[in-house]
Amino acid sequence: GENVEQHPSTLSVQEGDSAVIKCTYSDSASNYFPWYKQELGKRPQLIIDIRSNVGEKKDQRIAVTLNKTAKHFSLHITETQPEDSAVYFCAASEGGGNKLTFGTGTQLKVEL
């Protein structure tokens, strides 16, 4: 089955800096890669996703890149703000439904 590794487990940045979170996956059949943000005590919410036929996707301050050959995908947050502080999860889906295999999460802390 699919295995997703996520690094780093914690990340502390200064407000206005950029943050990068990296994930690797094992199953070359995976074709959908979402990123979820979970604030303390709240439900995970999708912030951006990318499909295997696209190499990069951007939405305002957030971007995701995918390298299918290396089986890597990364989340980039620019101009970080205190409200970006949360746990971020990457995930991969092998298709044939909506089964998501999640990474272990990254606790992002944006300091003033």
Added chain:
Amino acid sequence: KAGVTQTPRYLIKTRGQQVTLSCSPISGHRSVSWYQQTPGQGLQFLFEYFSETQRNKGNFPGRFSGRQFSNSRSEMNVSTLELGDSALYLCASSLDSGAPGEQFFGPGTRLTVL
């Protein structure tokens, strides 16, 4: 449009008991997935139901089961509860247009097993 709802929000049970959790998806969503979230194991996929059929299954023992009704509402059941079953159980619904897509999570049911 109302979001995904889960009942109950909190539950306390003792070892050996069984529990049933309920999930109501967003109107029009036909896929419901269940996840277990713990500090140690993170978010782990339990199973997915689509059109009243289990479409995907994770690596959990047979004590964990689920079902989906004709209105897409879903329930999951855990029998013979163990201490390690204490977790936040999240369900997520998806429109399912033929390819994996955004899953909308419910608030979760916090299960504590004593």
